[in-house]
Amino acid sequence: MTDLFQKETTTDPGNPAAPLAERLRPTQLDDIVGQDHLVGPEGSLSRMLVSGKLSSIIFWGPPGTGKTSLARLLAEQTDLHFKSISAVFSGVADLKKVFAEAEQRLELGQQTLLFVDEIHRFNRSQQDSFLPYVEKGAVTLVGATTENPSFELNAALLSRTQVLILNRLDSAALMQLLEKAEALEERELPLTPDAREALVASADGDGRFLLNQAETLFSMNMEAPVEPAELAKLLHRRMAVYDKDRDGHYNLISALHKSLRGSDPQAALYYLARMLVAGEEPLYVLRRIVRFASEDIGLADPQALVQALAAKQAYEFLGSPEGELAIVQACLYCATAPKSNAAYKAQKSAWKSARKTGSLVPPQNILNAPTSLMKDIGYGEGYSYDHEKDEGFSGDNYWPESMQAEEFYQPVDRGLEHKIRERLAYWDNLRNQKNDG
Structure with missing residues (x-):
């Protein structure tokens, strides 16, 4: 008979054959880097643990920021049985088995911390199946998602959990990870200072990716430190995280729109570049710029709409990459044009009045x-x-x-x-x- 109190086993961090990222997996909250707002002295999780009451949680953050590590540490520090599943590989039968085991443990006096990776991949009915077990206390749910919970999770599930946001790891946190890796390996990475900064930049905030790259460099046993150009040849460059139909998509288009509205051509051009470099459909960006020309500029400068439509025509005629310069021109024109939302407000008011007054005869x-x-x-x-x-x-x-x-x-x-x-x-x-x- 399976021991219901047996901890779920994972890769042994002490095993020298384990991946570097696994060997560096935090063993206490203080080892977590870049998330002081959660694990610092005044952090949300720290206060929760001090109070002795761990609520169900949704960890929302980019890949490689410590979501799984935090879930394991929470189970250890609260003496909850840790059970981990992935929504990618689990179905209804798996969930029923997990819930049945959790109820058995509850009858024996122990609660279960159920960690669900990629929880947003469960459909609505599967998400609803968690509710009775969370409510009766059989399961303390800790979900992890890279997607905006507001869009991807049921309102009922969100109302029973606390959403904690994990930050993208900044340069200082990533540098700290490299130092931990070097201490574990008892040697320095074969990098010049510039190459070290380039390696950190290539990780794009993902600690796991950075450690995997560092492990590759350690395995090469190079004698002389390499420069950034040579590093680029040795390692595959990682593309920025950007899902065109997900949260990153909406964040960047919002940043572009607000930079245009704020008359900051430099920031607007940066976000435009972020989207196009990451593979966004140029015509989508153009549609938003055309809309902006009417919504936020209007008759303060009617040429803005002309420029935006001309950019669309030029892009369709030239294609990429030549046509992208026309998009840049339209972006800069709109960013530097005088702003007015008078036409936008007039439309809203007129439409409201038309609905209210009905069929009055002129x-x-x-x-x-x-x-x-x-x-x-x-x-x-x-x-x-x-x-x-x-x-x-x-x-x-x-x-x-x-x-x-x-x-x-x-x-x-x-x-x-x-x-x-x-x-x-x-x-x-x-x-x-x-x-x-």
Whole structure:
């Protein structure tokens, strides 16, 4: 009979044949690097452990930031039975077995810490299956995901867990990992200072990837330190983490949009490069820039929309990489153009009013009268042809009789809209004079 209290075995960190990343797996919370907001003296997990009450948790963060290590350490420091499964390789039958064993342990007086890697890969009904076991205390759930839990996890499951965010490892944390690896191997990596920085940069915040690269370098037994150029030849360069239909996609397009809105061409160009270098579809970026030209610039500089559409046409004509310069031009034009969301706000207000007022009939004087009957009943009667007026402006009322005139479009005092604002004020003055007369 299986011992329900037996700890789940893993690769032995003391085994010299184990991968470097496994041999360096933290054995206490203090060994975790780059996550002081969780494991520091005032960290969320530290306070949770001091209180003696461990709630169910979702660890959300990039690959190689310590999610699995934290789950194992939590089980050890709380005397919970540790059980690990992966949503990639587990199905309904596996979950039923895990839950049955957890209930048996609970009857014997021990709770289970169930670590679920890639928890977002479970479908909605599978996620729901965790709920009764979490509620009755048979399972303390610790899930790990690289995806935004708000999009990928059930609201019911999120309401019963605490989402803790793991940061992408910065350069200092990655350098610390390299120092730990060198101490374990009792030798330094064969790198010049510049090559060492290049190695850290290539990891893109992923500690596991960095240690795997370091292990490859240790195995080469090189005598002289290598420069960055030689390092690039020895190691495959890692592409930036970027899933075009996932959270990274939305984060970067949001950063691009807000940099454009904030009139920072340098930051906008950086995020544009991040997306295109990572393989984003250029036409998607162009669609967003076209939208931005109307939403955030509008009539403050009508040429922004022209530039954005011209960039789309140029890219479709030239393709990559030549056409990408046209995208850059449109990006820089929009970033440096005067900003106005007056057209965007006007649309929202007008649409709201149209839904509210329904089918009010326009005044008869501006209705078309294509038939004699319509003329006889007054359609078009009294219409003022603006071009015949001295100012090219009649000042007539164009609103339904039962509706007060509304002001949807309110141009800002920037760019071309400064002139439009003056023109509208001029017409308002003429209209008021006519009404007063």
